[in-house]
Amino acid sequence: MRRPTSRPTAATKSRRVPAAALLATATLLAATACAGADRPEGEGGGTPAADLRLDATTPAATGPVKKANWLLEDEPDSLDLDAQGSSAGRVVLTNVCERLYQLQPDMTTKPQLAEKAESTDHGRKLTFTVRDDVTFHDGTKLTADDVLWSLKRHASKDMEQSDEFENVTSMKKTAPHRVTVTFKTPDAMFLKAMAGDAGIVWNKKQVTKSGKEFGTPGQPDACSGPYELARWKSGDSIAIRAYDDYWGKKPLTREVVFRWASDSALVNALKTGAADGAYAESPNTAAALRADKDLKQYYGPSTAALALIPTDRGGLTDPKIRRALSLSLDRTGIADSGYGGLVQPWATPVGSGAWGYEKTAFAAAQKKLTRLAPASPTASDLARAKKLVKEAGAPTDPVVIGTDASQGRTVIANATRAALQRVGIRAEIKTVPTAQFEEFYSDPSARADIDVLVGDWYISKADPMGFYDNGLSDSSNNWVGFKDAAYDRQVKQALGTLDDAARAELAVTVQRTFVESAVWIPVAQVPTILVLDRKLTGPTASQSYLYYPWAAQLGARKG
Numbered sequence: 368m369r370r371p372t373s374r375p376t377a378a379t380k381s382r383r384v385p386a387a388a389l390l391a392t393a394t395l396l397a398a399t400a401c402a403g404a405d406r407p408e409g410e411g412g413g414t415p416a417a418d419l420r421l422d423a424t425t426p427a428a429t430g431p432v433k434k435a436n437w438l439l440e441d442e443p444d445s446l447d448l449d450a451q452g453s454s455a456g457r458v459v460l461t462n463v464c465e466r467l468y469q470l471q472p473d474m475t476t477k478p479q480l481a482e483k484a485e486s487t488d489h490g491r492k493l494t495f496t497v498r499d500d501v502t503f504h505d506g507t508k509l510t511a512d513d514v515l516w517s518l519k520r521h522a523s524k525d526m527e528q529s530d531e532f533e534n535v536t537s538m539k540k541t542a543p544h545r546v547t548v549t550f551k552t553p554d555a556m557f558l559k560a561m562a563g564d565a566g567i568v569w570n571k572k573q574v575t576k577s578g579k580e581f582g583t584p585g586q587p588d589a590c591s592g593p594y595e596l597a598r599w600k601s602g603d604s605i606a607i608r609a610y611d612d613y614w615g616k617k618p619l620t621r622e623v624v625f626r627w628a629s630d631s632a633l634v635n636a637l638k639t640g641a642a643d644g645a646y647a648e649s650p651n652t653a654a655a656l657r658a659d660k661d662l663k664q665y666y667g668p669s670t671a672a673l674a675l676i677p678t679d680r681g682g683l684t685d686p687k688i689r690r691a692l693s694l695s696l697d698r699t700g701i702a703d704s705g706y707g708g709l710v711q712p713w714a715t716p717v718g719s720g721a722w723g724y725e726k727t728a729f730a731a732a733q734k735k736l737t738r739l740a741p742a743s744p745t746a747s748d749l750a751r752a753k754k755l756v757k758e759a760g761a762p763t764d765p766v767v768i769g770t771d772a773s774q775g776r777t778v779i780a781n782a783t784r785a786a787l788q789r790v791g792i793r794a795e796i797k798t799v800p801t802a803q804f805e806e807f808y809s810d811p812s813a814r815a816d817i818d819v820l821v822g823d824w825y826i827s828k829a830d831p832m833g834f835y836d837n838g839l840s841d842s843s844n845n846w847v848g849f850k851d852a853a854y855d856r857q858v859k860q861a862l863g864t865l866d867d868a869a870r871a872e873l874a875v876t877v878q879r880t881f882v883e884s885a886v887w888i889p890v891a892q893v894p895t896i897l898v899l900d901r902k903l904t905g906p907t908a909s910q911s912y913l914y915y916p917w918a919a920q921l922g923a924r925k926g
Contacts, residue, residue, distance in 0.1 A: 419711055421668045421719070421894050421909075423472040428905035428922025432620040435903065435921055438636060438645035439627040442602070447582025448564045449520060452527040454913065457564070458646060459605055459625055462918040464590035466566035467495055467514065468558060470914040472907035474668060474723045474829040476562040480509065480591070484561075490553030490865050497544045501614045503570040504588055504595040514546045515539070516571040521564075528565035531557070553863040555870055559723070559828040563914055593618045593919040607918070619905065619922030631655075637662060643903055644921075646912055647896040656898055663901050666894040667908030668720035670834075671825035672713060673775075675783060675888040677847045681818030682762025682792065684847060689885035690739070691752040691759075695786040699743040702891055705778035710891040712742035715878055716824070716834065718892035720910045723829025725871035732875040736882050740889050744786075752790045765793035769817035771804040776821040779890060783819065814846075822887070825910070831874045832861050838877075838886045849886045 443456035448464075469479035478484065481495040501509040515538060522532035534554045541547040548557070560566065573589035574581050581589065588596040593615065594607040605625040609618045628636055634655040636642040647653045647664075656662050675692070677683040683692070698712030714736035722729040741748050766787055770780040780796045787794040797817055806813035807820050814820065826833040837844040840855055854877065861873035882889065897908045904924040906917040 419666065419708055421666055423474070423667050423907065423909040425665050425897070425899070425906060425908050426904045426924065428619050428920060429925040430619070430923035432903065432922050434622045434624065435620050435643045436641065437623055437625050438633055438642045439625055440629050440633070440648045442627045445582040446588065446596070448567060449526045449528065450582060452564055455627070457913050459607065461912070461914055462594040462623070462916045463588050463592045463596055463607055464567050465592045466562055466914070467568065468562040468566055470562040470829060470911045472909050472911050472915060474720050474909060474911060476559065476723060476829065480568050484558060486865055490863065491550050492547055493557065494541065494545055494547040497546065499544055501591050502612055503573065503591050504610055505570065505573060506612070507570065507572060509568060509591055511540050511544050511546050513571050514568050517567060517569045518546070518548070520569065531560040531565040553865055555862055555865050556828060556830065556833060559830050559833065563827050593916050594623070597622070616919070618919040620918060623918045637898060640900070644897070644899040647898050653896050653898060661901055663899050665897040665899065665908040666709065667897065667910070668718065669825060669893060669895045669910040670718045670720040670829070671823070671893040671910070672716050672718045673710065673779060673890040673893060674716045674822050674824065675890060676820040676822040677888070678814055678818055678820065679846055679848050681764065682766050683818050685759045686884055687755040687759035688762065688792070689888060691755040691790050692783070692786055693740050693885050693888045694748045694752040695744050695789050696888070696890070697743055697782060697786065698740070698890060701779060701782050710893050713889050713892040714740035715882060716887045716889045717826060717831055721826060721829055721831045721833065724867040728871045728875060729831065732878060736879065739882050749789060756790050756792060761791050765795045766818045767816060768794060768796045769804070769807055769814060769820045770796060770798055771801045772798055773801065779821045831878060832870065835874070835877045835881055838881045845886065847886060849884055851880065851884070854880050
């Protein structure tokens, strides 16, 4: 799902990271380039980008914990993810609610509340077999009727996940434990969506009973996960406790209490031990905590990436100029000097967390594309870039780079200006307040006088095809007006290809076209950051923490 831009036209939604979230990772790094880095295993100084290691998991816990205190950056507006799909609410509810499929720490998916899913009618029907040994937290049994009701609720107009169902023609209960979804055309992304918020199974009885108050303080949850909602004191805290009758493996930590703080308050809570952990989003969090010997930081795979997004005006409307910029951009300099090595130079506009299948094929394709988006430009790269500029003709007007004053975006904007100047193109930076910058994503008139935006994105599905609909001719995120009939055809073919190996082959082809045409210009991939008290271990370190019950594996660390 893409946020907060206008809804995409394809069924493969991508979700844009709010600036305060993804660039938190980026901004903190510039401030800590000289600080000692606490690597996932062992100690070390600053981490060169080339040496950055991403681990999907943390060491397994060896003992139980009575209570853990966890920090969020904001209090959730709602715990009804159909109505309000905030990251804060998701970090809590991923331990309370379950989905038909489950995203794993390594970003693969497996059946969860559905025992299996069978595709028939040449991919136009998908039948879920629902587990019969699951109870909701009020003790009632989860049934296929709850599954069907939940899917229909997700699909309702104006619900957060409704665009996951645009290709659906019908959803029916076809046996006591079976629900069948019928599609207009085969849909490879739908099963991926079932591991996200579109796959949550609600307790129909409880949601109906709560009515409009569902998801607000004082209301019970309507889920079946390893934890149940114990209390929500508005303005103070949210607590979840282990559900004794959970059908799966019981959690090691009995209770998790969530509070929210930002900036110095969040840092102080972690430093003093008032909080035991957090998935870092604040610009100051990880920077201020990297040298703390009582805390560890873990970096995991994510789909998040930094990219330059060209608009429909100025010199970058010419693909040769865009390719020249990509060839001349010093990504290693951005990563090492600007971000302490905690982002990696990257040749595609989506991070490696999207490789939920066929990882070897995607890794090889990523490596090949460094010839178009090198980590550090060589003399040969700059010569190629200058040749492209000569063929196209250097723009007469300076290229305007849009950014806000956050340190992360400022670093990239300056590097972009330097890259353009290196190949004989004048450039200038336009800095606006963060609130105004956010409007660039959704309002074409707001970006009417900029040529390229310093952007940040992640996708909610572990599949690169969850991103490349952004290059479709009719995509609202194809700002530069890229049009390629073969590309459109291949994207749509990939979205309907259910076989992973075959879809990966198509995805690699689509990806190559996207990068060769520089529809967006990739800069770096950005990891997930987990900050944790050294006495604790176990949670996932990957982006799966938004969809996987990470708290259920939180526990004591040996020694």
